[in-house]
Amino acid sequence: MQGFPLPSGLPMVSCIIPTRNRPELVTRAVKSALMQRWEPLEVIVVVDGPDDRTVQALSSIDDDRLRVEVLPESVGGGEARNIGVHLARGEWIGFLDDDDEWLPEKIYAQMRIALDWHTQRVVICPRMYVKSPKGPGRVLPQRDPDRGESISEYLLMRRKLTGETQIQTSSFLTSKALLLEIPWDNTLKKHQDLDLYLKWDAAGVDFIFIPDILSIWYVHQAQRSVSNDNDWQYSVRWAEQNAHLFKGGSLAGFIASQVAMRAFERASLRTVAGVFQALHKHGARYLDYLIALAALGVRVKQRALL
Template identity: 25%
Template sequence: MSFFQEYQQPLVSVIIPTYNRPEYLKQAIASAIQQTYQNIEIIISDNCSEEDTQAIVASFADLRIRFWRHEQNVGMLANQQHAFKMAQGKYVASLHDDDMWNEDFLAKLIPPLEENPDLIIAFCDQYIIDANGIINNLGTEENTRGYKRDKLAKGIHQPFYKIGLIDKSIPTAASCVIRNKFVDWDSIPSEVGGMWDLYLTYLCSISGHAAYYYPERLTRYRAHEQTDTMLSGSRDVQAKIRKAKSEMFCYQVFMEDTRLQQFRNYFQQKWLEANTTFGIGLLRSEQIAAARSYFWQTLRRQKFNTRTIVALSLSFTPEILANKLIKMSKE
């Protein structure tokens, strides 16, 4: 690509929030630098890592990288938002510090956005990789089918409430490019927590603009033991509590949005499930009275919810037996 061609390309801000993943971070940065689409800035926001992240960044000696380090841990969402608000590009793309992009990721998703100014987001399919970066073929196929991208037509989708919020086909966290000026990054409330990507999809879907799907796997999502969903022991309980609390907030917002009334029953069901999950987390944390209030709240709305009834019953079971049963449960 000539200098003139590169100069004509709109600036894309690549957002990489990071915390204590030095080896993975190196791979993520490398995948951003190696993009065939060259007019980018790479914003790395370090959430007060114990590791010397700045030395890792400096080792790349790439002037397109902008580095920020928080003096104290501000939390995952605040770190992510800070990076988004640093973005100067016409487009922004989030890249987790443990994920990677194919070198043509931006080259294939930017053109549809440039050709259609009404598009707010362009997204693709993704590979699932393990901790060592090896592609999990079975997991990849299950991921594609699970999020219904195998049945999703290439091209423009408008409206995209269903594919975004029901099917969850849009991997907002690491496999999409967003038109920057259409999103108010301050409008993402702190209560969304780890569900920020779903809430961002919500903001994009209610914007009135369209989405574009490119049916090719252009990114690599890493599934490994450092993620919240794969933690063990007490940390696993706290991760479930955090996730359930975030889901309760998001689905409450979605339920109350008049633009989404055709999906209200679905959102209510997900809200009830999150209430029960939150209650189970409290139960496992021995906050029995608090847990019961969430079980009762769920049953007032859905009387014959087997999962909630079982959980509520456990809260009245003698402690030793209850602990054994809870440990045996999949929750």
């Protein structure tokens, strides 16, 4: 990448990595963050509860830009990120999930935009390379928001069966000031990232999309966890309670694109009927029904192979 030389007096950027019980992965993530071209930089690893193996693994990294904060008990990923924000010395902050990687030019490319922007109420969103064990990787997002398109419409109202839009935790950069003003909601057991983006959008925050591919997002086979359980009714209740954040037909799009696949994991007729009733209630488009039907087909096929 061609760019300007780095002058002195640049604002510090803080990388915040929440982790627990994944010492090999978080070590890889930390090393990718420390390879950034941008200076000054600090990397804060928030260990979400006692975890001697992770602490020992991180102690092997000899770099005074690395700080490790071990929490006395687990508080969850969202609150761990909030704690990291309060600890950060940087004016600008990027998050990195412990199983993802930053490419060396990430912060440099994003800070070129940040330094030219006239507000700290901005989120800079690059593209990422998505790696999956199911097949070849791909680049997301495949398109940027149209003029006047809200973030909820952009993320949730698909234009084809497969998703082509994305904002991912390990990719965006924003200011500490914004994260203190509108932090992660630590009361949610799911959808914390989407909740944050929709609240930022409702508050008039600028989302700036750039074409650079700046991180690697590792998408793993689904594992049972709080964040990917199939309590689809919780997801629908959360969306309905926050209906003011969903613009246009994006609430139905949320049910089709993010709820249906998990709801149909152990699909009963009652669950299938409930999902399609929720789609109808919220004015689903024809494409939303097709997306939900496609999800049902995938789950039926998976169960047939068991």
